[in-house]
Amino acid sequence: KTDRLVESFIDMAVTCARYEQYLESVDLSEMERNRQRWERIVKNGEKGDEATNIARKNLAVILKRLDKMKEIHRYLMVARGQLDLIENSFQLIADQIVTMQSPQELTGQLDELLDGVESIKQTAEDTERLLNPLGMRDLDI
Helix, strand or coil, rough: CCHHHHHHHHHHHHHHHHHHHHHHCCCCHHHHHHHHHHHHHHCCCCCCCCCHHHHHHHHHHHHHHHHHHHHHHHHHHHHHHHHHHHHHHHHHHHHHHHHCHHHHHHHHHHHHHHHHHHHHHHEEEEEHHHHHCCHHHHHHH
């Protein structure tokens, strides 16, 4: 069980590092400026005008990108918490081994921790699926 936890910890840490690297490469201020620009064009444009229609499409894409950035941030917050939980749990296990706690308690704690890790892994897979339509896999993140 501890091998699976260590493997999950490493996988999660690598995924977090990739997401953080990607987020650092995205200029959110620029994206926000573009959102405001496209909103102004849509607001001031005439209905049926081709430029207004294109602006509306650009605005929709920018809004979707902003939503995806929020999703990535949320995933990172949860994943970092899970990484801390795994690390703290290993420290607790070491403490309990020193004080000779019952093996059944350790097994129960490991099972509970593995359940939490599995839910985070599922969230990571869901996030990967969400990012794929943006072509982010091609960006080597």
